[in-house]
Amino acid sequence: MLHLILEKLQRKHQLSVLKKNHNTTLGSIKIGINNHFILSEKLERVAIGTAVSFRNYIHIVVEKNAKLTIGDGVFMNNFCSVNCLDSISIGENTLFGENVKLYDHNHLYTAVPEFKVSNSDFSTAPIKIGKNCWLGSNVTVLKGVSIGDNCIIGAGCTIFKDIPSNTKVINQQQLILNSVS
Template identity: 85%
Template sequence: MLHLILEKLQRKHQLSVLKKNPNTNVGSIKVGINNHFILSEELEKVAIGSSVNFRNYIHILVEKKAKLTIGNGVFMNNFCSVNCLDSISIGENTLFGENVKLYDHNHSYNAAPEFNVSKSDFSTAPIKIGKNCWLGSNVTILKGVSIGDNCIIGAGCTVFKDVPSNTKVFNQQHLISKSVL
């Protein structure tokens, strides 16, 4: 019984994190347990539509001057992570399988004269995911990627280049379909 009370308090707290930032606009959403929302006080904008469902252990980070838009009817399954330092847009009615990861940034690095990876400097580029997409379990979307409407990204794919609308992707190989998926 105590764990149910604690889960309810944790849900309320995470919803308040989303709603108390002056640059957020949050519609009707459902949140599961142990979600973690980290929003910079200096973020540009967070807009989350209606009928959005975040299952359990969702992690959303929106940093200073970054913008996150999540359309109506989006569903994120357990253990999804959205890491926004620039801009991420997710179209309406998009479905995420478990453990989907979005990164609109990479660590900066130097190759010469000596190889060095920065812990705190990043290169960024926006991510745009169209409407009515399905990203299977363990998909990773990297910076600068645009995915068109009505796409299926197969489980385990790492997407590092654009995907046109009405496309199925399995291990970054395109199988184009003009019919409804």
């Protein structure tokens, strides 16, 4: 009984994180347990549509000057992560399997005179995911990628280049979708 009360309080707290930022617009959303939203006070915009569902353990970060748009009817399954330093757009009726990760940035690094990775400086490029897409479990989408409408991205794929509309990606091979069956 106590765990149900704590879960309800945690949901209310996370909804308040979304609602209190003046650059955030929310439609009707449903959130599960142990979700975590980190929103910079100086983000450019967060827009979440209607009938959006976040299952459990979703992690969303939107940093200063960044934009996140989530269309109507989007579903994120357990353990998904959205890390937005630039711009991420997710089209309506898109489904995420468990553990999908979106990163619109990379750590900056130098190779000369010695190899060094910065822990606080990043290169960024927008991510755009079209409408009616399905990203299977353990998909990772990297910065600068556009995924067209009506795409299926198979489980475990790392998407590092653009995917045209009506395409199925399985083990990094692109197949044109004639019909979804």
